[in-house]
Amino acid sequence: MAIGGAQLPLNVLFIDSYDSFSYNVVRLVEQQTFSDCGEVQVTIIHNDTFAHASELNSYLKYFDCVVIGPGPGNPVNGSADVGLLATLFDDKTASVPILGICLGFQAMCLSQASQIAELDTIKHGQVCRVYLSGDSALFHGYPSFFKSTRYHSLHAYEAPNLIPLAYTKDENGQLLMAVQVKNLPWYGVQYHPESHCSELGGLLINNFLKLALEYNKLTGRDKAKREDYNPEVYEKLGRVIDKTPVYRKLVPSTEEIYIKEYNVAHTPNLTLKICDEMNQPKLVMASSSGDEHRGQWSIICLPNGNSDVFTHYSSLKRTTIHKWRDSNLSWHHLQHLLKGTEQSAYVLQEDKDQFWNTVGDFMKHKLIGNYADLPFLGGLVGTLGYEMGDIVPNNPSDYPDAKLVYIENSILINHIKGKMYAVSLSQDFPPTILKILDSPKLLDNSPIKWPMNLPETCFDIITPNDHSYSSAFDACQEHMHRGDSYEMCLTRQTCIRPDVPIQPWRIFQTLVQRNPAPFSSFFEFSDLIDLRKDQTLCLLSTSPERFLQWNRDTCELRPIKGTVKKGPTMCRERAIEILKTPKEFGENLMILDLIRNDLYELLPRVQVQEFMAVEEYQTVYQLVSVVKGEGLANSPYSGLDVLKHSLPAGSMTGAPKKITVQLLHDIERSRRGIYSGVTGYWSVNDNADWSVNIRCLYSYDGGLQWYCGAGGAITVLSTREGELEELKTKLESALQVFT
The missing domain is CATH 3.40.50.880 (Class I glutamine amidotransferase (GATase) domain)
Structure with a gap:
């Protein structure tokens, strides 16, 4: 023509x-x-x-x-x-x-x-x-x-x-x-x-x-x-469908940054040993089960007075921005500004869609074009809750839905190659930390000496009852039979209240030993000078699931769907038989096709690199696929666009995503909060890695009470008994630290 x-x-x-x-x-x-x-x-x-x-x-x-x-x-x-x-x-x-x-x-x-x-x-x-x-x-x-x-x-x-x-x-x-x-x-x-x-x-x-x-x-x-x-x-x-990128890309600068390299032991325990020696605040993304593809690196982030902190409250349509432990800002003052109407440099009146623009505009001026071989040089680190997804309805809440901290000083450990790096964007890596890293005892391969059990105390564990789950399960089945959805990830949350509060780091010590995972995280956001423990957001995670990893040109997602509990009678061969049944196959294929769709909306080339592989973890076998997108470098879009566009994770929603999220909102009748969100980093060299917040504990009050979520994909082939058993298997991965 x-x-x-x-x-x-x-x-x-x-x-x-x-x-x-x-x-x-x-x-x-x-x-x-x-x-x-x-x-x-x-x-x-x-x-x-x-x-x-x-x-x-x-x-x-x-x-x-x-x-x-x-x-x-x-x-x-x-x-x-x-x-x-x-x-x-x-x-x-x-x-x-x-x-x-x-x-x-x-x-x-x-x-x-x-x-x-x-x-x-x-x-x-x-x-x-x-x-x-x-x-x-x-x-x-x-x-x-x-x-x-x-x-x-x-x-x-x-x-x-x-x-x-x-x-x-x-x-x-x-x-x-x-x-x-x-x-x-x-x-x-x-x-x-x-x-x-x-x-x-x-x-x-x-x-x-x-x-x-x-x-x-x-x-x-x-x-x-x-x-x-x-x-x-x-x-x-x-133009009917808005396809505007989150931010306009700039040509990245080339900068010299401080990097000191060490030869170290090939063990994930090294990260945890270093953290034990530190008294300073730290945000930790540690592989507690080394694997070349999903646990090669651990990162210790060291916030300081130059660290910008971005906190978004989707229900309030507010974002707070301040320096880490700003001496001029108290928690009470910030709460007054957050809930008031007066203008302030600390508070932006914006919805969650505008929050992404704020973050993108902040980072685009800091991106550099060198040191691409290291996963992290510094940048934004933190957690994005389930409610940060564009299609997730807002529920009234005073709790934050996103918290990101800009990091200038960090420690990187490559567990496969036995290399460690002290990195500083500002050329002022803390001497006290360098002294710890120079210690000869970090070179040995000795096991970590942490207790496997928590201190003796009583825990009030409040779990949802089976009847309420059964009713929700029936509602999901009704929607799927009507053609409203193909698959619905139904979740429930458990509340744990210790009689005597236990330090979050102490709980993390036990959690990573009981349930080691490639994406373990310790985030205690003590970012204000007068912040009491009962006002502190904490996340302790031993997640097995990568959500999204990207660099300048490619991105990768690793959805997990299908879980079998390990035990004396459950070997790998038997797990493969179960995980390749029509039910489990259908669950994984639906999310695989969903992720291909999410990437194709922004990128021209998408390929399935691995299809339904069975991976072994400490307590379970799981069915995993790997999907890769290419062409970011020549696209108007960035990895941040892929992140924003793909939330919430398809493995935690089902398909079709938009209507399924709305249906689950009505069925579950509660906020998911941090659970079902993602945790990770966006580095200034435009590398990023985010994991799904599953097998995790989180607290909005410094550990006075912890929450633990679990869920599973409901399809028309699901049985009520089978899904309840899977949900309890997943809960046990995190709750075992309290029993």
């Missing part, structure tokens, strides 16, 4: 129904190439961008075709569930080639008098055989059957105006998997061609786009597009 000697793009309108797999479809479309037209360009709108399809009609002549993505809801419920899809298939749309996927397929079939009904046995994240029926150009080049992933609670029946193109057979009988509407260029598939486990998805999209081009030539739609071609139309519609 050419105009004035230049080829026009093949323009596709994609209608997104707020699904967590939409951008997997978008990238699949964009990856197609054709010799007789320019690149494939996709313009994305939501299904509620227009109240009625008639408002969209004037734009359709500018597009070669429409692709309707998957999504939650039931088209039978009309626009309340599916927005403009309820009115899309009218006479004015008839000349536009359309491909409907899952929800789009169902809405198309319903418009042709098909019945939409709930499956007897629902299929979420299950890979099935799809068989072709007849000969259709949509499946040109296909074998007679192929494998593809299904995510659907509902199905469509055959109807006189529908030409069946493919079907599958299972416990539900024979089910329609693909159709064409008679005498129209409208096609639909019930399965998900974009899933990681679907075969020939790209070929399906390529075939459809070819059909659209051929149809447009036959009907003159291509000529009309050339005559009315207007790039501003695509730009206008493309």
Whole structure:
């Protein structure tokens, strides 16, 4: 397709129904190439961008075709569930080639008098055989059957105006998997061609786009597009969904910083030995189980009077900014400013979306372009709670949802190579700490001499009762059977109240020995001069799960879904059998596809580097996948955009993420707080590493009472008893220190 000697793009309108797999479809479309037209360009709108399809009609002549993505809801419920899809298939749309996927397929079939009904046995994240029926150009080049992933609670029946193109057979009988509407260029598939486990998805999209081009030539739609071609139309519609980066990238500077290198013992215990020798405040991210890919480094951060502290309260729509233990600022004064209306340099009135801009604008001037081989040189360190996710509703609370501290002095330890580094951005590494690091006793490989048990005291452990969990479990199942969600990560929190408060560091000592993990953290935020213990935010974590790691060009996520408790009768081989069952497979695949979607929304290249590997930890076996995104360096987006965009972690929500988060908010009826959030760092050399806040203890009052969360992914294959057992297994990993 050419105009004035230049080829026009093949323009596709994609209608997104707020699904967590939409951008997997978008990238699949964009990856197609054709010799007789320019690149494939996709313009994305939501299904509620227009109240009625008639408002969209004037734009359709500018597009070669429409692709309707998957999504939650039931088209039978009309626009309340599916927005403009309820009115899309009218006479004015008839000349536009359309491909409907899952929800789009169902809405198309319903418009042709098909019945939409709930499956007897629902299929979420299950890979099935799809068989072709007849000969259709949509499946040109296909074998007679192929494998593809299904995510659907509902199905469509055959109807006189529908030409069946493919079907599958299972416990539900024979089910329609693909159709064409008679005498129209409208096609639909019930399965998900974009899933990681679907075969020939790209070929399906390529075939459809070819059909659209051929149809447009036959009907003159291509000529009309050339005559009315207007790039501003695509730009206008493309702005409907805000894609503005958190901050504008600057060219990083090159600076000389202080680094002193040591040869040390190859043991994770070294980090903990150093911390024991220190009396200064410290924020610790320690690997307590060395592993080349997920526990190679430990970092000890040393806040001082130059350290900026950013604390955000999403419920109050306030951010406080001050120096670490600023001598001019008391806790009481800050609380007065935080809850008042007077202007102050210490308090910004901003929502959580603006908080990200504040953090990005602060860091963009501090980024440097050298020393990329070290994971951390200094930068922002801290924790971001679950409620920092854009799509998470706010709950009234005076507790902070985010706390980040800018660090200039730090200690890095590479446990695999036996190297240690003292690093200072300000060239003033504390001499007292250097004296500790120079001590010969740090070179030995002796075991750490910490007690395995806490001091004798009584703990009041308040756990949620089984009945309340059962009710929540039933509510999740009801939503999934209706088609509102594919998977829901239902969580519960336990409160622990010691009769006599125990120092957080003392609890951490026992926790990392009882449950060593690659992402252990000790954060005691004593950042104000008069801060009492009962006003101090603390986090003690032995998390096994990396959420997000990035550098200047790439990022990696390692979602964990599927947990089996270790024991005398549970060997690795048996755990693999359990973790590769359809239930566990479906859980992991859904989150894998969700993460691919989140990365594809910002980055052009995403690949699955590891698919459902079984990893062994101190108390459990877990099913892990690794997803990598590439192209940050040449993108307007940064790692901070990926972090903001991906929160909350998909492994802690389910899919589709947006509606599932809202449903869980109504079911759980409480804030998750620090639990289900993330903890980590963003270094000035633009390296970052964040872990998910699971297997953790946190306190808003310095340890007068601790909270411990646990949860698990509920799917239609879940049993109430099985999920309760998994939840208790996860709780035991952290609660064992109190028993």
